[in-house]
Amino acid sequence: MPKITDRQTIVDPTIGLPAQKKRRGVQESNSTSSQYPEEKISVLKNCVKTVLTCIGEDVTREGLLDTPKRVAKAWMDVSIGYRQDTVGMLGVTSDRPGGAFFSDGTVAQGSNGIVIVRDIDFASTNEATLLPFHGRCHIGYIPSAGVVLGLSKLARITKHFGKRLQSQQGLVTDIASCLQTHLQCQGIAVYAEAKQIMPLNVEEPRQEICLGGCFADDEDQFQEFLALLNKPVPSKSSIHILSSSKTSSPDCHQLRPISPALSADSGAAEGDIQICSASSPSSEDSTICLTDGPVASALGCAPNSTSSKMASAINEMIRQIGEDPQSQNLCKSAMRYASGLLASTQGYSMSLPSKETSLVASKTCDLNILRDISYTMADGARGRSSVATASVIFNSQCEHHMLPFYGRVLVAYMMPQGTEKVLGRCAIEQVVRVYTQRLQVQERITHQLADAVCELSGSAGVMVVCQAAHMCMLARGVENHSGATSTFAVRGTFEGSVELRKCVLQAFNA
Ligand SMILES: [Zn+2]
Structure with a gap:
């Protein structure tokens, strides 16, 4: 049984955030959406009109008059993480180089107390289907040399990486690698449970976990993290091990951990714990079978001229939000989205x-x-x-x-x-x-x-x-x-x- 000591701290992310600060956050996101470049919005609107026409809709009917503009802004909103400064999310600015990190002497003297921020709500967009997934994220870390991070920043960084085209595995890996890099902590554990929205159904909630440092090396430490969250032991295929190499790179956009050799006690011998990088495309495998295979073909949504025309418009939308539609993770996404949309508007x-x-x-x-x-x-x-x-x-x-x-x-x-x-x-x-x-x-x-x-x-x-x-x-x-x-x-x-x-x-x- 894991030992629970009084050093462990569980924090509800909604506690300790001044109301003023929360309000400011909302205002920021509203003002940002009105600042999207007009030419981008204009291209996106035209693409949306193409998609609407392809599914047989009348773009001049009253309910749809503002839809192209709303969809254009929605695409910019859910991809804002590409345009945000990751380091800035940690509170680091030119006049505040230490950001929201601070060192506490008492924490430094103690031994390995876990800090957990749990129940961080998030939503993201699945890079394979371009449909949302949403759920809750729990982040635990063990400080090194007493250095801790302002608690709200853990929620902020989760939302930041969620606002991109992502896989659930990519999300936990991005968060874990960013925090490990900047916090230089002894261990990091990121646990996300989320529902994936598919064209005609919603999947049962699924867990993805990324572990780094002592959580990856020490099974007891990981068990203790799970006990504190009151979560059962997840299947090994949902556990991903982060590279233990620490880097001082200031920009974790580019941080791509190199696959490390797994430590012997982390279960590597069984060969089913996955080592991942932040851009791991492995979630694609499980999604393809649902959207390229049974669902699409059973519903007669195999690629045709309509779905191809839609896919071109959607690829342009992907380009407008700053992604490369030809990249390995995204090259089939537009066609999947088109097929899914045709299936779900039958x-x-x-x-x-x-x-x-x-x-x-x-x-x-x-x-x-x-x-x-x-x-x-x-x-x-x-x-x-x-x-x-x-x-x-x-x-x-x-x-x-x-x-x-x-x-x-x-x-x-x-x-x-x-x-x-x-x-x-x-x-x-x-x-x-x-x-x-x-x-x-x-x-x-x-x-x-x-x-x-x-x-x-x-x-x-x-x-x-x-x-x-x-x-x-x-x-x-x-x-x-x-x-x-x-x-x-x-x-x-x-x-x-x-x-x-x-x-x-x-x-x-x-
Ligand atoms: Zn709506």
Whole structure:
């Protein structure tokens, strides 16, 4: 068992940050977005228009009028890490060469106390898919000679490296190598858990860990780090060992650790711990199989003239944000993104199910049935009905920023009395696909679903509850990581009865 001593410090990154400072940070990012060069924004806007046209959208429709500009700014926002000075992120300026590093005599006299900053929310853009991934990062280090770094800088450096085209492995490696270089600490451990957004689904959270110095050399030290985080031991394939060579290079943009010989006790003998450099493309392997293979081809999205035209526009966008679209890590990304976008906007060419095919025998109805709900209407009238509910997960694309949003929708309708046939799950799922697999806003989806279910089921009352996480709120702009957006639509009897609405909300939250 790891020994926990009183020297270890766990810090919540939100504690100790003066409110004034946080506000300033937000203002900085807003003012930066308005300072993007007009010519870059103009090129990006034209590329976005090409992409929109290729997926069959009308760029002159009202909801899309400002989309090219918003998408252009969103691309600049999520790539701002390329244009930020990494050393400046550590507080180093010409009149403050020591930056946010300071030496503490008491820390220097102690022995190896771990400092951990945990639960740093981050969002980044997967270099292989150009889609977001988001999650939390935990950083631990063991100071050397009492030198510590201002705690907020650990969160700042995480966001800085996240604002680039990245892999999750690249992100933890970039953070670890930067901190090891500049902090010259005895050991560094960076643990990121994140969900990858794919064109039609969201992957289960995955861990990537980068270890340097004593965390790589000493298994007990790493176990102690995990114990402090209260995390289970991760699979070895998710652990990456940083070069132990320390460099005084002032610019960790260029820091590319050279593969070291692994120490014997770090598990190298088993051969599955990966040694990595900050530009490691290994995450690509796991992503290709999802986007080039089954998803794209099963959906008929093999490269064609439309996706090629989109890919050219997207490659130009990659160039505009300062990356090389022909580089090893990015050369297939535009085509993957194009295929993914075509797959996730298939709703344009799908049609709603017919009434005949939508209805199934009530005996074989595969929905969840809330039986015999008694309710009172606003005018005092009483009623009794069974309510059928179906919960469906969905992925959609925000029409303002062309960024994914995903979540769950609960469709509920009052079972018609004395009817042999009711609306089945297959039809409801089809309706959800038609309306979510396109550029959308969540409010509209909710009402469109309510109207379609009303029409198909012929029910006297319909309610739809939709809850989703929006990447445009999380990866850019306000960067709100904890918020989910809920929307409701009611038709018929549901409009007049709180009790009926309450029972559906209970089903949604169950
Ligand atoms: Zn949006």
